[in-house]
Amino acid sequence: MGKRDIVIAGYSETPIVYQSGRSTYDLAGEALAGLLAATGIGKEEINGLAVTAPLSESPNPFFPAYMAEALGLTPTWLNYGGSGGCSATGGIARAASAIRDGHCEVAVVLSADAPSTSWRANYGAYRSEFQDPQGIQGPPATFGLLMSRYQHQYGLKSEALGKIAITQRNHALHNDNACAKFKTPITMADYEKSRVIADPLRLLDCVMFCDGANSFLVTSEERARSLGLSKMVYPTGYAEITNLNGNKPCVDITQTGFSAIAPMVFRQSGLTAKDIRMFQPYDDFTIAVLMKFEEFGFCERGQGSDFILDTDLSHKGTLPLNTGGGQISAGQPGLASGGLNLAEAVRQMFGEGGGRQVDSPKNALITGIGVIPYARNWGISAAMILEA
Amino acid sequence: MTIDTRPSDIKPSRVVPKPSVYVDTTPFWEGAKAGRLVLQYCADTKQFQHYPRPVSIYTGSRNLTWREVSGNGFIYACTVIRVPGPGLEGRLPLAVATVQLDEGVHILGNILNAEQGAMAIEQRVELAWDQLSSDVAYPAFKIL
Numbered sequence: 200m201g202k203r204d205i206v207i208a209g210y211s212e213t214p215i216v217y218q219s220g221r222s223t224y225d226l227a228g229e230a231l232a233g234l235l236a237a238t239g240i241g242k243e244e245i246n247g248l249a250v251t252a253p254l255s256e257s258p259n260p261f262f263p264a265y266m267a268e269a270l271g272l273t274p275t276w277l278n279y280g281g282s283g284g285c286s287a288t289g290g291i292a293r294a295a296s297a298i299r300d301g302h303c304e305v306a307v308v309l310s311a312d313a314p315s316t317s318w319r320a321n322y323g324a325y326r327s328e329f330q331d332p333q334g335i336q337g338p339p340a341t342f343g344l345l346m347s348r349y350q351h352q353y354g355l356k357s358e359a360l361g362k363i364a365i366t367q368r369n370h371a372l373h374n375d376n377a378c379a380k381f382k383t384p385i386t387m388a389d390y391e392k393s394r395v396i397a398d399p400l401r402l403l404d405c406v407m408f409c410d411g412a413n414s415f416l417v418t419s420e421e422r423a424r425s426l427g428l429s430k431m432v433y434p435t436g437y438a439e440i441t442n443l444n445g446n447k448p449c450v451d452i453t454q455t456g457f458s459a460i461a462p463m464v465f466r467q468s469g470l471t472a473k474d475i476r477m478f479q480p481y482d483d484f485t486i487a488v489l490m491k492f493e494e495f496g497f498c499e500r501g502q503g504s505d506f507i508l509d510t511d512l513s514h515k516g517t518l519p520l521n522t523g524g525g526q527i528s529a530g531q532p533g534l535a536s537g538g539l540n541l542a543e544a545v546r547q548m549f550g551e552g553g554g555r556q557v558d559s560p561k562n563a564l565i566t567g568i569g570v571i572p573y574a575r576n577w578g579i580s581a582a583m584i585l586e587a
Numbered sequence: 588m589t590i591d592t593r594p595s596d597i598k599p600s601r602v603v604p605k606p607s608v609y610v611d612t613t614p615f616w617e618g619a620k621a622g623r624l625v626l627q628y629c630a631d632t633k634q635f636q637h638y639p640r641p642v643s644i645y646t647g648s649r650n651l652t653w654r655e656v657s658g659n660g661f662i663y664a665c666t667v668i669r670v671p672g673p674g675l676e677g678r679l680p681l682a683v684a685t686v687q688l689d690e691g692v693h694i695l696g697n698i699l700n701a702e703q704g705a706m707a708i709e710q711r712v713e714l715a716w717d718q719l720s721s722d723v724a725y726p727a728f729k730i731l
Contacts, residue, residue, distance in 0.1 A: 328604045328612060329638040332717075332725045333695050334681045336673050343666030344685055351664075351708040397666045397683075446644050448636055448692040452664065452685075573638055574685045574693040 201435025201468040205295040207585070208423040208431040209238035209416035210545040212538075215378045215530035218315045219410040223255045224269045226412035226532075227311035231270050234307065234414045240426050242271065247297055247306025247417075249278035249290035254314040254533045257321075266309070276303035283569030284481050285439055285581035286310060287413070287538035292437040292583070294417040304422055311412030312533025318408075330573060339405060341571045342484045343397030349453050349486065350399065353501035357399070359508050360485040361390035363520070364403045364527060366512045367482070371524025373514075373555035378409050378530030404485040404527075411532030413542045430549045436464035436584035439567075443576065456580025457494035457566065468584040470562065472496040475584075477547060477557050478518055479540040481568040482525040487577070491566060495582075514555040522547060522555050537567040537581075544585055562586045601719045602674060610641050614653035616723075624714055624726050626692065628654040635692040658714025658726070660688040665698070665706050682706055686728055697727040706730060 211233030213226055227250075235242060248270075250263045259265060263279045276297045280286025290308035297303055314320075326336075335341065349355055368385045371377040385403065393403040416428075423431050438460035444450045465471055472495050480491045489503040497518070498506035512520035523529055523543035526536050544563035546552055552560070562585060569579035606616045618625030626635050629643040630650045642649055665684040668675065675681060682701035686694050698706050699715045711731045716724040 323609075325609050325638045327608060328606065328615075330695060331602065331674055332604060332719065333683055333697050333727075334668060334672070334675050334678055335683055335695055339670070340666060340668050340683055343668070344664040344683065347666055347708065348664040348685075394669070395667075396670050397668045400666070448634060448644070449663075449687055450693075574695050 201433070201584070201586070203433045203435065204419055205298055205417065206420045206423050206431035206433055207291065207415050207417055207545055208428040209234055210414065210542050211237055212376055212413040212542045213411050214376045215409045215411040215532050215539070217378055217380055217407065217409045217530065219313060220316055221313060221410060222317070223253045223311045223313050224266065226313060226410060227266060227309055228270060230309060230311060230412035230414040231307065234416055238416055238428060240416070240428070244305045244426065245272055245307050246274055247276040247294055247303030248272055248274040249280060249294055249306060249308040251280045251286035251290065251310035251312070251534050251537070253312035253535065254320040255312050255317045256319065258319050274303065276306065280310075282439070282441070282567070282579045282581065283534045284483070284537035285567035285569045285579045286534065287415070287541050288437065288565055288567050288581045288583040289439055291415060291417055291434055291541070295434060298417065298419055305416065305418045307414055308417055309412070309414040310535035310538040312535040313410035314533035315408045315410050325573070338483065338571045339397045339400055342486060343400045345452055345576065346399050346486050349490070352453055354504065355399070356504035356508065357391065358387060359489065359504035360404055361387050362507055362512070363485040363488050364390050367521045367525045368528040370514060370522050370555055371528035373553060374523045374529055377524045377528060378407070380407070381524065381528045381530065400484065406483050406526045406531035409530035409532050411530065411539070412535055413538035415538070415541070415545065432545055432548045432585045432587060434583055435586045436468035436470070437582070438463035438467070439579065439581035441579045442572070443580070450575055452574070452576045453490070455490055455494050455576045457491055457582065460580055460582050461495045464582045464584050468586065470584060474562070475518070475564045476559065476561050477522060477544065477563045478520050479544040479563055480521065480566040481537060481540055482521055482527050483531065483568060485527065487568060488520070495564065514552070514557050519557045522552060522557060541565050541583070548585060548587055560587070603719045603723050610639050612639055615639065618655065619724050619726065620722070622716065622724070623655050624658045625653050625655050628652050635690050637692050637694050656688055656690045658688070660686045660712055662706065662708050662710045662712060663687040663693060665708060667701070684712070684728065686712055694726070698730060699727050700729045
């Protein structure tokens with residue numbers, strides 16, 4: 200059994216909106232106010248703050264301090280999460296360490312971003328010389344390459360990817376925070392005729408950038424109880440890895456960082472794949488979800504398509520998948536997106552899933568993905584197990 | 588996969604990268620001017636690496652040189668970009684591949700003759716040059 204001294208004792212999430220016209224700070228404020236309202240604690244209790252580097256405010260190297268000032272917080276521990284979609288789970292893990300080391304007692308892990316209103320990121324580095332001339336700026340090209348290789352090595356059934364898209368869309372229909380654009384059901388025929396973006400990647404395999412924010416209250420169980428909080432979940436496993444096989448010139452791009460960290464989170468928590476009650480994986484593209492089923496041992500490498508087709512992934516099923524619709528059907532709030540899958544896991548475990556509530560929500564496996572590197576798989580992988 | 592011939596009435600406008608914004612990449616760009624593909628090479632472990640780095644990815648040392656490669660290899664992964672984006676004006680559909688060079692390194696490149704035959708994984712390719720401007724060419728590949 201993993202450590203059970205630190206808890207997530209509250210969460211909040213704003214609606215996910217396309218081109219909201221609002222700033223990251225404004226969305227963050229809504230998330231903080233929502234967290235205070237949901238937990239009933241006073242702002243003065245918060246002395247730790249972890250924020251996620253957003254696409255919309257990335258030119259500002261002092262973003263975390265600006266955020267603390269904007270929110271009127273005076274943290275004794277401040278963390279800047281630069282691992283994209285891994286920053287939310289990573290922020291929880293770092294807050295837990297900081298609390299154990301006495302740097303703060305009550306931390307807020309806050310992710311907000313508004314890239315569909317204001318995109319100001321510039322990745323710089325090698326890209327202008329070695330990636331942009333070939334026209335490979337965006338993630339779809341890299342995921343097209345990844346899918347082509349996976350298909351070559353293992354075979355890929357498009358109806359399996361379509362099932363992920365359809366299942367998650369059905370879940371989004373029950374999610375009041377899901378982007379309005381995704382509030383209609385889709386069929387396999389819709390999936391099969393959605394346009395190809397980068398062969399064999401289709402439009403309905405992909406996320407759409409939106410605006411939104413989420414936040415989590417992290418503290419010791421003891422402190423949570425003294426604050427009068429009774430709803431809480433325990434992060435009993437966390438692991439991350441960046442730049443898998445970073446010293447190799449020709450990597451197998453179908454091997455993800457999760458192959459390295461899945462055993463770590465299972466060992467920490469004492470759970471195995473068959474113990475997992477629900478799966479809330481970072482879903483920028485459907486293929487990433489498929490590959491994670493394999494990497495966590497829900498099925499063998501290369502068997503992802505058949506596993507998906509043979510498994511009930513609905514909120515009433517044996518392995519509920521992204522029960523809020525995931526990013527693909529709720530919308531991707533920029534780099535705050537890692538908190539979207541996490542918020543849904545906490546919501547379910549608090550019994551607040553409404554029309555999509557999972558029975559006996561005793562645990563959840565959540566993942567994050569960050570950054571698209573050069574001719575590799577994705578760059579950062581993170582995984583967290585929450586237990587009741 | 589196959590792609591249609593790109594419309595001839597659209598003139599692609601290409602950005603010519605500024606060299607050496609990240610590390611000193613002069614040998615790559617000088618080589619390209621002479622029609623040679625020159626990549627970074629770790630002198631300690633005798634292995635290529637691409638893209639260029641500030642240190643050897645194998646040892647962390649800065650004992651790096653540059654060497655010409657054949658430009659021969661095979662397609663490791665491939666896709667066709669079909670939707671507009673920055674830098675793609677007039678270039679769609681755009682064939683892109685991860686090429687595994689015979690020298691043991693992956694490089695991203697466009698496949699310039701994908702419309703003349705099916706582009707597929709394992710297919711052999713050779714070096715080709717994509718003209719960015721009248722005097723700057725960028726390495727690309729052609730299916731053999």
